[in-house]
Amino acid sequence: MDTKDRKRSITVGLFAFIGLLILIAGILVLGSQQSKFSKNLLIKTHFEDVKGLKVGNNVWFSGVKVGIIKSIKFKGVRDVEVLMNIEEKSSEYIRKDVAAKLGSDGLIGNSIITLEGGSPDVPAIEEGDVIQSASGTDMEDMLTTLQSNNKNLVRITENFVSVSEDIASGNGLIGALLTDSTLVVGLKQAIAGLNQTLAGAQTAVGDLTAVSAKLNQEKGLIHDLSTDTLVFANLRTSSNQLQEVSDKAVVLMDNIREVTERLNDKNNAVGVLTNDESVANEIKSILRNLNQSAEKLDQNMEALQHSFLIRRHLKKVID
Secondary structure (H helix, E strand, O other): OOHHHHHHHHHHHHHHHHHHHHHHHHHHHHHHHOOOOOOEEEEEEEEOOOOOOOOOOEEEEOOEEEEEEEEEEEEEOOEEEEEEEEEHHHHOOOEOOOEEEEEEOOOOOOEEEEEEOOOOOOOEOOOOOEOEEEEEEHHHHHHHHHHHHHHHHHHHHHHHHHHHHHHHHOOHHHHHHHHOHHHHHHHHHHHHHHHHHHHHHHHHHHHHHHHHHHHHOOOOHHHHHHHOHHHHHHHHHHHHHHHHHHHHHHHHHHHHHHHHHHHHOOOOHHHHHHHOHHHHHHHHHHHHHHHHHHHHHHHHHHHHHOOHHHHHHHHHHHO
């Protein structure tokens, strides 16, 4: 064999060896992806509709790939049996009450099965177990949520259109502010009045600050009242004296009230004179009779003065 044939044989052998290595690597990769070289458990579940699920698609649990779809076959008109190969090393974390739910690998990816739920106190799955299935898919839930959000968005848009129409037509406060000039003028006046009020409040605060500063100075009555004990003692003495005067005034008022009650009482002379009308009439009658008697006495005395015997007797007395 010449040198050219030897080089050609080496090249062909090298390419054959590289191809064999690629084939072995592909087998190993596909086998690992299909769980061909790991011990698996065969688990069943049933769906009414598998939504395009295919043999070889993945099975996920808590976001981790735990197996693949081994077979899909009909068991009835609306009963599709799905066999899953679950890795034995992952099966100890999957409980018998877990639920199988159809999903998708990404937004538009392949259909998959996701295992959800499971109670910690329930035993782990075993070979040949049949687990329950859950209706709906992740994509359907996403589309339902998206549809609900679209409805809310449409409602918000309608409300915004209604509000904008009211504003444009001058309805409501904002619309009135945008269209009614008189309301704007009134609002400006109100704001101006508020500014004046705030200015007055600031002035009052300044006055209070000035008053407090004066109170802190060592002069003035209030300062003396708050610091000079002698002034405070004098005020206390004056207060006590005023209290005594007030007490005496109370006693005087009580005496006056007692006298008044006696005057109003008909059981004493003064009360009878001031309250009994019949007694008053009798006294008036007596005084009237006394006046009449006095008048008659005056008349009699005058008559006696003109009497001859009386004048003669008086003349003798005088002589």
